[in-house]
């Protein structure tokens with residue numbers, strides 16, 4: 001049976017930009033951008049997993065807000081079910097400890113980097129949500 005991997009990702013928004021993380025050489029899918037986060041451990045809620053992952057990987061504290069998307073994508077190693085939430089940094093400045101790079105990308109440029117395939121529905125959702133909140137923003 002194909003393995004299902006439950007993963008959470010944080011959509012951190014700041015001044016019209018969204019934080020994207022570049023997977024490093026030591027990680028599977030190196031060179032693709034993703035929302036910071038990781039696998040949900042047994043007994044954790046998705047929100048708890050997200051707080052833990054950002055504490056471990058980005059050395060910052062967040063609060064988790066609204067759900068963005070839950071989508072499944074079949075990779076060759078298994079099916080990733082990715083759940084994303086809007087989130088806010090409440091202390092610390094996100095720092096890359098495992099990723100090759102962290103980048104605050106203007107929402108209008110989000111499509112210009114190569115996202116992990118599982119992230120594409122969430123990226124589109126974020127673009128449309130933030131555009132609705134600020135219709136004056138350049139398209």
Ligand SMILES: Nc1nc2c([nH]c(=O)n2[C@H]2C[C@H](O)[C@@H](COP(=O)(O)OP(=O)(O)OP(=O)(O)O)O2)c(=O)[nH]1
Pocket residue numbers: 005007008009027028029033034035036037038039040080082116117118119
């Ligand atoms: N964190 C994250 N992982 C994603 C996203 N999109 C996507 O396809 N993935 C995939 C990549 C990996 O196969 C899997 C998450 O694994 P991971 O290696 O980041 O998780 P983890 O930090 O818990 O890893 P580990 O402790 O098992 O090494 O989900 C995303 O936006 N964020």
